[in-house]
Amino acid sequence: PLPEFSGDQDFQQFLQKDLEYIRKIKGDVAQVQELVCTTLQLCNEEELMLVKQKLGISQAPLDQCHSKTFQDACFSQIRDGLQIYHGHLALLLQVLPAHSSRVDALRLDVSNLSTNIQQQMEDLGLNTVTYPKAEGQGTLPSLSSNFDRQASGFIIPANFKRFLEMSLRALRHLTTA
Amino acid sequence: ACGWVTVDSPTILLGSTVTASCTIQSNRCGGLEGEEIQITWRLNHESMSGSQHKSIEGAEVSNLTISHFNQTRAKLWCFVVGNSTPQRIGMAEIHAGYPPSKPENLTCMMNLSENCLTCHWDPGLDGHLPARVALKSSKSRGQCEVSQEAIPDCIPQAGQNDCTIPRRFLQLYQKMDIWVSVQNALGTAESEHLCIDPMDVAKLDPPVLKSIQSLPFQTDCISVAWEVAPTSSHIEQQCELRYMTHEDPGWTLVPNIVSPNLKTHHCGFLFGREYRFQMRCMRVTAMGYWSEWSPGWNFTTHEKAPAG
Amino acid sequence: ACGWVTVDSPTILLGSTVTASCTIQSNRCGGLEGEEIQITWRLNHESMSGSQHKSIEGAEVSNLTISHFNQTRAKLWCFVVGNSTPQRIGMAEIHAGYPPSKPENLTCMMNLSENCLTCHWDPGLDGHLPARVALKSSKSRGQCEVSQEAIPDCIPQAGQNDCTIPRRFLQLYQKMDIWVSVQNALGTAESEHLCIDPMDVAKLDPPVLKSIQSLPFQTDCISVAWEVAPTSSHIEQQCELRYMTHEDPGWTLVPNIVSPNLKTHHCGFLFGREYRFQMRCMRVTAMGYWSEWSPGWNFTTHEKAPAG
Structure with missing residues (x-):
């Protein structure tokens, strides 16, 4: 039901704000990656392919965003994925203890964006259903060693x-600007 | 008790009337038994006398009325005059002032490097009374018709008319309902409400000039390379360049330089002159505030090429 | 697990030997099955190779020995080299340093205006390891043979070698046992103990010069009126006055001015000269510290009286 919305002024403003906020968060994530490289020597x-596979930390799903006809489900997946990463990023507080304020600020932005998307979907009358996650998706594996924790801090x-x-590519499709 | 003072209200409108009474039960005041009780008053240090009578229960009561009370704070003392020094028996503190006036011109600005929202307002007339000033806010949606999660009040420093809401209470890219409330003993006043997304009132950090060159070579044109501030690299910005020479110190302005193309090209410069360049930026949607001007950059254009 | 690193001890003496082993169970590493496993090491960014053998359980084990380990902090990485990019399999963090050295020259000073005791010490050699430094103290009696009530540790700011014990933990006019303790992974060290009454190490606040006059009139004598600082008016003090003229800037000192006689009288001053006076005080028992010099007071002596 989305396409006829895409010209609507409110919807465009909602998109522009989300695009800007995602760009901001992406910039902040890049800075955290730099810290992981300089502090943990993981660049x-x-x-880390082997340990990544062993740990089984999967990417949050965005399959609903690949289809040409844009689905409400894509917004839901972006919103849910942001919540998953808000949880996962807590691990960085352990592996980058000297940079906790930066990690906290990043997590606060991630949860704000997720809330914004949820509210905007409700305001625009989109279907806000939460899609069932594959088993184990979204939960971090138990990290037994310091190495596993630090490797996860990179992954x-x-x-x-x-x-x-x-997410940026998916939302850009919808902007008429 | 031996004696006490009551006032109709400890806080009154400046210029209005104060009525007070002082009651003395001499049988309860060791050392006053059987003495003839005479009650006098003192407003701070100014002596006053009330109308004294005996109450039904046999206590001595003095009533005092002060009209056009013009002090914002005063102590009203009740004395009993006996053989020895007049004795202070009771006291009431009186505050006088005005109900708070409505705070005006509430404006807010988001600081991108400190990541907090600072709001400022004009307090209006001084109520002369102890007042609780608070910058109130709540997360909201749409055009703030419905308030959601309330945010803890932001209490300004004493005497200050601004307050800063820390990042953890802000909801970025979403409307927030913000207003000022002032409350004293005589009433409450609220400013107009602002319904703003903090990111729409952001003050950008200044851009940085990276290099200036005479390009193309031997022409009166220069090329300026610049970068937006890292704290706002995710924001589409419109910028303006200004330059001046020491000879005539007026600035020349070059508007509408839109990020992200990080090189800008201008001609018409005089040869062999030292110019000073600065740049500032704002949101391309013109919402929010201009950044400060960037640090200056001095550049001397090359001498004119020898003719032919 | 697929692979892990063990070291004999994560914290060692700087310059000693580190022995580490990396074990890889290729059947547990998805993607390594059947591959020929070659293990390499990296100390921070420096490649190293160990001696590799197959363990009884069929795992590949590499042992590495690094003698004269000279880095205070390092990460020891274990890699498995297969067909693709060498894979990081395990890591151990190594800290090297020295046991803490004994803190020296512990001194304390009681600040009478802020009512707290500040102690300072020389930390000695840096142990290069995370260390817990604490200024320990306990209320005591006599010559501190028996410690009584322990006082919460005073933890200095990171990198600071001083700490301030607030008034509420102090027992004034009574001996306190005070010392510094430093603890890291390789040991503990303690400074000498101080057994002091805070008031015996007080630094007085400076006295205040009240007035200076030529007295008796027309003589080369002057009279200085002064007062001890309010915070130490209860303490018997010995003070000294100093004065100088701009012409010869050396100070002249007048010692042993004992409070509380608040006027002091001196002669031998040159006529028509501008002098600068200052005063400072100390406990009459000479325990504790001189106060700072008081604010200066300029006074010009009168011209010489015309002869006859």
Whole structure:
């Protein structure tokens, strides 16, 4: 039911605000990745393929956003994915203790954006149903060693940045500007 | 008790009338038994006398009326005059002032580097009374018709007419309902409500000039390379450049330089002159505030090329 | 788990030897099955190789020994080299340093206006390890043989070698046992103990010069009126006055002016000269510290009286 909305002025403003906010959060995630590199010496994702697979930290789903005909479900997946990453990013408070205020600020932005999307969907009368998550999706594995925690401290922001880039592409389709 | 003072109200309108009474039960005041009780008053240090009579229960009562009470704070003392020094028996504190006036011109500004929202207002007339001033806000939606989660009051420093709401209480990119409330013993006043998204009242941090060159070579044109501030690189901005020479210190303005193209090109410069350049930016939607001017950058254009 | 690193101890003496082992159970590492496993190490960014062998359980184990370990903090990474990019499999953080050295020259000073006791010490060599430094104290009696009520540790600001014990923890006019304790992963060290009464190490607030006059009239004598600081008016003090002229800027000192006689009289001053006076005070028992010099007071002596 979305296409005829896309010309609507409120909807466009809602999109512009979300696009700007996602760009801001993406910039902040890049800064956190820099901190992970300088502080934890973890800079290259190629070196962590094995441990990533072992830990099984999956990317939050955005499959509903790939289809040409834009679905309410895509907004729901963006909103739910943001909540998942808000939870996962808490791990960074452990592995970057000296930068907790920056991590807190990032998580606050992530939860604000998720709330904004939820409210805007309600205001625009979109279907706000939460899609069932695949088993284990969204929950972090138990991290037994310091290495596993620090490796996750690299993997989570890397996943989240890809998630934000996909969200940006999906929402840009809808802007008429 | 031996004696006490009552006033109709401890807080009154400045210039109105105060009525007070002082009651003395001499049988309860060790040392006054059987003495002839004479009651006098003192307003701060100014002596006053009331009308004294005996109450049904046999206590001595003095009533005092002060019209056009013109002090904002005063102590009203009740004395009993006996053989020795007049004795202070009771006291009442009186505050006089005005109900709070409506705070005006409420404006707010989002500071992107400190990540907080600072609001300022004009307090209007001084009520002369202890007042509780609070910047109130609540998260909202749409055009703030429905308030959602209330946010803890922001209490300004004493005597200050501004208050800063920390990031953790803000909901960015969503409307917030913000107003000022002033309350004293004589009433309450509220400012107009603002319905704003903090990011729509952001003051951007200034851009940074990266380099200035004479381009194309040997022409009167220059090319300025610049960058937006990192704290606002996610915001589409319109910027303006200004330059001046020491000889005539008026600024020349070059408007409508839109980010993100980070090079801007201008001609018509004089040869062999030292120019000073600065740039500032604002949201392309013109919402919010201009940034401060960037740090200045001095550049001397090359001498005119020898003719032919 | 797929792989892990163990070290004999995560915190070692700087310059000693580190032995570490990395174990890889390729059957537990999805994607390594059947591959020939080669283990390499990296200390921070520096590549290293260990001696690799197969364990009884069939796991690949590499042992690494690093002698004269000279970094205070390092990450020891274990990599498995397969067909693709070498994969990080495990890591151990190593801290190296020294046991804490004994803090020296512990001194304390009681500030009478802020009513608190500030102690300072020399920390000695840096142990390079996270350390807990605390100024410990307890109320005591006599010469501190028996400690009584322990006082909460005073934790200095990071990197600071002083700490201030607030008034509520102090027992004035009674001995207190005070010392510094430093603890890190390799040991603990304690300073000498001080057994002091805070009031015996008080730094008095400076006295105040009230007036200076040529007295008796037309002589080369002057009379200085002064007062001790209100915060120490209950303490018997010995003070000293100093004065100088602009012409020869050396100070002249007048010692042993004992409070409470608040006027002091001196002669031998040159006529028609501008002098600058200051005063400071100390406990008459000479315990504690001199106050700062009082604010200066300029006084010009009268011209010489015409002869006859």
